Amino acid sequence: MGPRTADSASKNEKPTKSESCVGPARPRLRSSSDGSIYTRRTVVLRRPVSTEELQTPGGPYIKKIFTIVGDAVGWGFVVRGKQPCYIQAVEPFGPAAAAGMKVRQFVVSVNGLNVLNLDYRTVSHLILTGPRTVVMEVMEERDHWGEEEMQFTQESN
Numbered sequence: 001m002g003p004r005t006a007d008s009a010s011k012n013e014k015p016t017k018s019e020s021c022v023g024p025a026r027p028r029l030r031s032s033s034d035g036s037i038y039t040r041r042t043v044v045l046r047r048p049v050s051t052e053e054l055q056t057p058g059g060p061y062i063k064k065i066f067t068i069v070g071d072a073v074g075w076g077f078v079v080r081g082k083q084p085c086y087i088q089a090v091e092p093f094g095p096a097a098a099a100g101m102k103v104r105q106f107v108v109s110v111n112g113l114n115v116l117n118l119d120y121r122t123v124s125h126l127i128l129t130g131p132r133t134v135v136m137e138v139m140e141e142r143d144h145w146g147e148e149e150m151q152f153t154q155e156s157n
Helices: 051-055 095-099 120-129 144-156
Strands: 029-031 037-039 061-069 077-081 085-090 106-110 133-141
Touching (some): 061 095, 077 120, 085 106, 106 120
Antiparallel strands (some): 061 133, 106 133
């Protein structure tokens, strides 16, 4: 720690009312490695999704597999939810974003282990205690608008 200045309080002084921890609750802020600040825990899912829906053949979800090599800070994404877990946030310039991971993808497996019926704490623990390179299988909702647009473009050519 640096030297104390006249503006800093000593250890023996009690906080004034304005400095106390009691008061209106504010969202806790975190900063990412790129310096941006974002609030904690906002709901990103459009609707609840079941594990059965994700596994339905021909359903509205497509499978994607990512290999993410963690850096000194981590892998650059946040997992939340349970049965199934989903990607809550992706650091814009982190390893997960570079691999193509996006918010609202559902986590199916981590390093070959099916995690559809696990909660986010267990999934996070698997990632944190595993190898630096993590292979994740996710399910992503099909982009119906994009598919129709591609079909239209192909038909008109």
